[in-house]
Each structure stands twice: as C-alpha cells, then as structure tokens.
Amino acid sequence: MATRLDNRRLGQRLASLRTRLGKTQIEMAQALNVAPRTYQNYERGEREIAASSVRDLHRLFDADPVWVLDGQEEAPEFRRNGLDLALMRIAIEEVEAKLAKSRKTLTPTKKADLILLIYRHFAAQGGSDDEFVNQALGLAA
Numbered sequence: 001m002a003t004r005l006d007n008r009r010l011g012q013r014l015a016s017l018r019t020r021l022g023k024t025q026i027e028m029a030q031a032l033n034v035a036p037r038t039y040q041n042y043e044r045g046e047r048e049i050a051a052s053s054v055r056d057l058h059r060l061f062d063a064d065p066v067w068v069l070d071g072q073e074e075a076p077e078f079r080r081n082g083l084d085l086a087l088m089r090i091a092i093e094e095v096e097a098k099l100a101k102s103r104k105t106l107t108p109t110k111k112a113d114l115i116l117l118i119y120r121h122f123a124a125q126g127g128s129d130d131e132f133v134n135q136a137l138g139l140a141a
Contacts, residue, residue, distance in 0.1 A: 008045030013071050015043050017063055032056050062086045084123060091119040094133050104141040114140045 018028050029039035032053045041047035057063040062085045
C-alpha cells in the first residue's frame, strides 16, 4: 500500500502530466473514466490511483507507467529507455491481431523477437508497415 507521501508525489506527477498535455482535471477524469472528484483526489494525493487509471494513462497518452507510479523526474516521461511506447504498442497489437486472424501461435521467445523486429522496422520507417508485418510473420510462423 502506498504511503501518503507516495500518493502526494504521484499526484504531483499527474498534475505535471496533465499540464503538459494541456488538459483540465475534468478532461483527465473523463479520459480515465473516473469521477472528477476521484481524479482531483489523485492529484491531491488523497486517494491511491487505480491500476486501470495507470493503464489508461499509458494507452491514451503514452505516459510511462513506471514514471507515473514511481518517477523521480518532474517532467512526464513518454518513452522508456529510448523506446517509443506508442510505436511498440502498435507493433504488439499488429502481431497479436495477425496471429489471431491466422490462428497461428508462437512461443513467447519467438513472439518477443518478432515484435522487436517489427518495432525496429517501424521505428526506422517512421510508422506501421503492414506488408513487412505479413512477411515477418510468414517467416516466424
């Protein structure tokens, strides 16, 4: 369980993130699907943030979940160790969707290698590349 100090620091990070995004507390509450009062309590450090809200901050705004929960820097982190989290998410989602559609399975190691290969290609190309995903999946599966 988080301490009051942990919650206050987390609230400061949320306020910093919200400011950086140019959003109001009400807009953040709506985005996270929580009551405005709940979001305000998060920012004030009076309430421990729900895991679903941390997940949504990551999915919606590419906020680094580790930074949200325990960041040492004041400025929001949107990437982790040089990774473009939004692009990584796209690579993961495309691999998962194509595997499901083709009813193919991969070992966790092969899947991780495939996702990393596709992510690196996306990063080099500056975005998604459906043809490359299909070719890579064909070689891996």
